[in-house]
Amino acid sequence: MATWVKGILQVAFFVVYSWSVNALTTLSGLNIPGSIVGILLLFALLQTKIIKLEWIDLGAKWLIAEMLLFFIPSAVGVVQYEDLMRDNGVKLLLVVAVSILVVMAATGLMAERLSGRKKAASR
Structure with missing residues (x-):
C-alpha cells in the first residue's frame, strides 16, 4: 500500500x-x-x-x-476580543509565559527523575 x-x-x-x-x-x-x-x-x-x-x-x-495548523483558529479567535487584549493583553501574555515556563520546568524535572530511575534500575 x-x-x-x-x-x-x-x-x-x-x-x-x-x-x-x-x-x-x-x-x-x-x-x-x-x-x-x-x-x-x-x-x-x-x-x-x-x-x-x-x-x-x-x-x-x-x-x-502539522500541529500548528490546529492552533490557528484559536489565535484568530483572539482577534475578536480586541478590547480584552487592549485592557489585559500584558497580563494575559504574562500568564501564558509563566505557564509555559512552569510546564517546561516540570517536564524537565520529570524527565530527569525518570531517566535517573532507568539508570539506577539498569545498574
Missing part, C-alpha cells in the same frame, strides 16, 4: 477515534474530557499491543508535524 494512503487511513483512524471517545464520554456522563480519556485508552492499547505502533505512527507523525 502506498505511504500516502497509509497516512490518510491513519489520520482517518485518529479522527474517528477522537469522535468516538468524545461521544462515549459525553454519553457516559464522565467529567473528564474525551481527549484525556482517549489518550489514556490509546496508551493502554499500545502497551498491551492490541494496537501496534506501526499501525498509527505515520498518521501520528503527520498530525504532530
Whole structure:
C-alpha cells in the first residue's frame, strides 16, 4: 500500500477515534474530557499491543508535524476580543509565559527523575 494512503487511513483512524471517545464520554456522563480519556485508552492499547505502533505512527507523525495548523483558529479567535487584549493583553501574555515556563520546568524535572530511575534500575 502506498505511504500516502497509509497516512490518510491513519489520520482517518485518529479522527474517528477522537469522535468516538468524545461521544462515549459525553454519553457516559464522565467529567473528564474525551481527549484525556482517549489518550489514556490509546496508551493502554499500545502497551498491551492490541494496537501496534506501526499501525498509527505515520498518521501520528503527520498530525504532530502539522500541529500548528490546529492552533490557528484559536489565535484568530483572539482577534475578536480586541478590547480584552487592549485592557489585559500584558497580563494575559504574562500568564501564558509563566505557564509555559512552569510546564517546561516540570517536564524537565520529570524527565530527569525518570531517566535517573532507568539508570539506577539498569545498574
